[in-house]
Every structure is written in C-alpha cells, then in structure tokens.
Amino acid sequence: MKKLIYAYMSDCSDPKDLILAASIRKFGGSLSDNPIWVLIPKAVESVTKEMRDLFLSMNVELISFSPEDELIFPFITYVHAAANAELLAKEKTKLLAWLGSNTIIFNEPKHFLLDENKNLGYRPVHHTNIGSFFDEPIDPFWEQVYQKCNVSKEQIFPMKTHIDHNKLRPYFNAGCLIIRPEKGLLQSWWNFYKYLFNEQNFKDYYNKNYIYAIFIHQAILSGVILSTMERSELYELPFDYNYPLNLYYNCPVVYRAKNVNKLITVRYEDPEDLKKVPLQDPLKSWLINQIDNFFIKTLSSAEKVKFGKVSLVYPIPIILAGALVNNQPNFETLGDVGIMSIKPPLVYISSGQNHYTNQGILENKTFSINFPTTHLLVKTDYCGVASGNEVDKSQLFNLFYGELETAPMIRECPVNLECKVIKEFSIQHRQIFIGDVVQSYVSEDFVIKSEEGQIIADMAKLDPIIYALDNRYYKIGEIIGTGYQESKKFKQD
Ligand SMILES: Cc1cc2nc3c(=O)[nH]c(=O)nc-3n(C[C@H](O)[C@H](O)[C@H](O)COP(=O)(O)O)c2cc1C
CATH class of the missing domain: 2.30.110.10 (Electron Transport, Fmn-binding Protein; Chain A)
Known part of the structure; x- marks a missing residue:
C-alpha cells in the first residue's frame, strides 16, 4: 500500500500538462518518487508517441477511461476522471492527491500526508464567484444545492476565499483534493453531479448567468463533502498550497504571497503567468526551460501535413x-x-x-x-x-x-x-x-x-x-x- 499517489486528468495533447509531473519529480522532496497517474479520457494509443514517451520518461502511468460522451457540460469529464482515479486507487494507496493539470509543485507538499484522523485535505475556492456569503441569508441556489445533497444547516461553517478573503459558506476548490480512496468521496461527487447538473432548477440559473454552469461542479462538491463528512475530518491545507499565480496581481497586497519561490503548490492559466510573477531563479529558469523544451519536443515529432502550393509566409x-x-x-x-x-x-x-x-x-x-x-x-x-x-x-x-x-x-x-x-x-x-x-x-x-x-x-x-x-x-x-x-x-x- 502506497502512502500517496498523485493523479490528474489530461487528454495529453497540450505539452504544458507535462509540467505538473516534471515538477513533482523535481521539487517533490521526499514525495517526488510517489506514483503519478494521468487519467486520459480516450485510448492511450491515440496519444502521440512523443507525449507518451515524455510521460513515460518521468515514470508517469497513463490510464485511459471512457467518458460518457452523451454528457456534455463544463467539468463533467473532469469529475468523472476523479471518480475513476479514486476507484482505481482503492487498496493501492492510503491517500490520493487529485490535482488540476494546471498545478505545479514548487516545494515538497508534505501537508498532503494527512493526519490519521483527517479524511480530506482541501483549499477554499480562489475567489467568490457564485459563492454564498456566510453572514447573509442563504440564497436560493445554495439552498437547492444543500437540499439536493442532503446537507443540514448545522454542517455549514465559514470559509475564507483564497484571493478576496470573503467569508463564505463552505466552497471547496476542485483542483486540489487530498482524499482517502476508501471513503468514496470523489465517486459520490460524480454520482451527484452527473444527475444534478441537468435539473431544471439549476438550468434556470445557467440561463440567467453561465457562470453557474461553470462552477456548479464545485458547489455540488461542497454539498457532497458537507453531507458525507464531519467538520473534524476536514483539513484546510495552508495558504501556500494551490496558490493561484494567475490571480497574483488581483490579490490585495496584504494577502499576496511574500515569496513566490516558497509556495508549495501553485495553479496557473497560461505559462505566461509564470513569467509575470516575481519568481526567482533557479526555479524561474527551470520552469521556462521545461515549458519551451516540452513544446519544442512535441512539435519536432508532429507529423507534417502537405498543405499545398500556398505562400505560407506569415504573419x-x-x-x-x-x-x-x-x-x-x-x-x-x-x-x-x-x-x-x-x-x-x-x-x-x-x-x-x-x-x-x-x-x-x-x-x-x-x-x-x-x-x-x-x-x-x-x-x-x-x-x-x-x-x-x-x-x-x-x-x-x-x-x-x-x-x-x-x-x-x-x-x-x-x-x-x-x-x-x-x-x-x-x-x-x-x-x-x-x-x-x-x-x-x-x-x-x-x-x-x-x-x-x-x-x-x-x-x-x-x-x-x-x-x-x-x-x-x-x-x-x-x-x-x-x-x-x-x-x-x-x-x-
Ligand atoms: C487584407 C487585404 C490584403 C490585400 N492584399 C493585397 C495584395 O497584397 N495585393 C493586391 O493586389 N491586392 C490586395 N488586396 C486587395 C486590394 O486592396 C483591393 O483590390 C483594392 O480594392 C484595390 O484598390 P485600388 O483599385 O483603388 O487600387 C488586399 C485586400 C485586403 C482586404
């Protein structure tokens, strides 16, 4: 039985998805050799040889799963991948770190090794979005979420968002979840989400504002966590985990990370985010070189398509x-x-x-x-x-x-x-x-x-x-x- 397995979803078409695995191997400290699983929503054979070889060179296991193609909705495949990873991890590992593929490990994530009495390591969402302010009466959207997920009012406690520091009702970020596979949390999330997203009550919200469609997966996750776990089982990872580098400058200076190099795990949207924040060498050069190298290696192996007699001198x-x-x-x-x-x-x-x-x-x-x-x-x-x-x-x-x-x-x-x-x-x-x-x-x-x-x-x-x-x-x-x-x-x- 492993202590910890890392897992994330990628369709293995974007070389930037290699960075997370590379960063675990490079900066994971005593947790750098732990298994890494990449859940692919298609056949492994359909991944380019170059991408496969690059993952394999880092000893990453590529695991294919079949997405439910008829379900088309934001993050539906992501939640499905999480449930698959959890199912596979049962009896293989005590802890599974389910991460967004846009995560990078900067330093040993030792807090991923939860204490025995904790069953979930989490970070709150980055900013308020569709969150529900703790000090205000509950709004009908969250009322629905709690009712559908069987959450009772006593289970609700305040949680502060990462960037704007608002006090919300529990609203967990779905890109950094440290779970115990035997508890089945991610499968419950999938089971609730795949039915609830389609409910007419929720559809009315998507029609009013599409942001509800994008973030309801985290609302349902929050409902499922509250209804299946006691607060004492939950462990809020420190501030330097799951830090959103893409929002670095959105964060009031008082709350901003003082030393970016000391952060433990970060999230980003675009590799350009990494160039904009005050990262220092050697970490900064390592990251930029990794990104450039991965892009060049995958491009250099791509098959060339004959495009015809076109004066393709551009821009x-x-x-x-x-x-x-x-x-x-x-x-x-x-x-x-x-x-x-x-x-x-x-x-x-x-x-x-x-x-x-x-x-x-x-x-x-x-x-x-x-x-x-x-x-x-x-x-x-x-x-x-x-x-x-x-x-x-x-x-x-x-x-x-x-x-x-x-x-x-x-x-x-x-x-x-x-x-x-x-x-x-x-x-x-x-x-x-x-x-x-x-x-x-x-x-x-x-x-x-x-x-x-x-x-x-x-x-x-x-x-x-x-x-x-x-x-x-x-x-x-x-x-x-x-x-x-x-x-x-x-x-x-
Ligand atoms: C984006 C764009 C690029 C163009 N590039 C060329 C060009 O390189 N050579 C050319 O002969 N016509 C080009 N044209 C078309 C001429 O500008 C167009 O025929 C124009 O009406 C000629 O104007 P004139 O008859 O007043 O000289 C381009 C048009 C557009 C919209």
Missing part, C-alpha cells in the same frame, strides 16, 4: 499603399509587401494589374507605404475592398507630402515610407514595384530619443494590423526578446 503586416492618380490621392490595402534590402533601403509591393493605384504609380514613378494602427482597421479593410476605379478614397485620411511631392502619405499612420520606383515588372496578373525609400517618417509620439540616437517605439505601441492566411486580422502581442541578444542563451547539447 504579414498590412499596409496602405498610396499614389496620386490623375492628381487625386488613392490608397489600396496590401499584404504583399516586403523589404528587399536594408542597405540600400529597398522595398517592394505587389499589386493586382488592374488596380487603380497602379495607374498613379506608373504615372509618377512614386508611391507611399503607410502602416495603419489597429484603430484604422475599418478604413483599412475598406481600402482593400473598394477600388478607386469606382469610389473616391481621397478624403478618407489626413494627408501630407514629402520630398517627392507625388506620394500621398497618411498622417494617422505612425510610420510612412516615401518611395521612388526603380524597377517595375509583371508576373502573371501582378505588377511588382520596387521602391527606393527616399525618406521615412515616424509620428513624434512614437520616436524615443536616447543616448544612442533615435529609435521607434516598440511594436505594441505602434499597434500595426497583422494579417494571416486564415483571413483574420491580429494585434501584436508581447515583447519576447531582443534581436541579436537571445542567441547568447543558446547552449549546444
């Missing part, structure tokens, strides 16, 4: 190309634009043969390239569907002219290039114009003057429109590094 910055056509400014939206050389500064645009803009470019041998911000999305798309052959686009923007005098530029666009055509040729139905950049212009709000000279503000501030071959527009994300510098971290194996 693409969207620009507005400007020209004077019959002395009237005209702009067209282009994604087929690029740099041919930095020194000399040569750029190209590729524009459909019959486009109105082309006439002006050919006439004056000049054009402009303007980078719209996302605030100009609607007008930018308009310039890409309406042709100067049919509509007047000359009044859409505030304009200015530079040295060449025949390349209209858009003031609202923070970056503009004024180009002189040095070569023009056609390929099939396209006309390609190669431009020598005679001057570039940046709106002064976007110029940063430093000791080294002038630099343009970062991309997030420039906020260009990005286009991809899924025909969607995107915004630029976060800065992830510095050019010519990241390579310094490269270590050859």
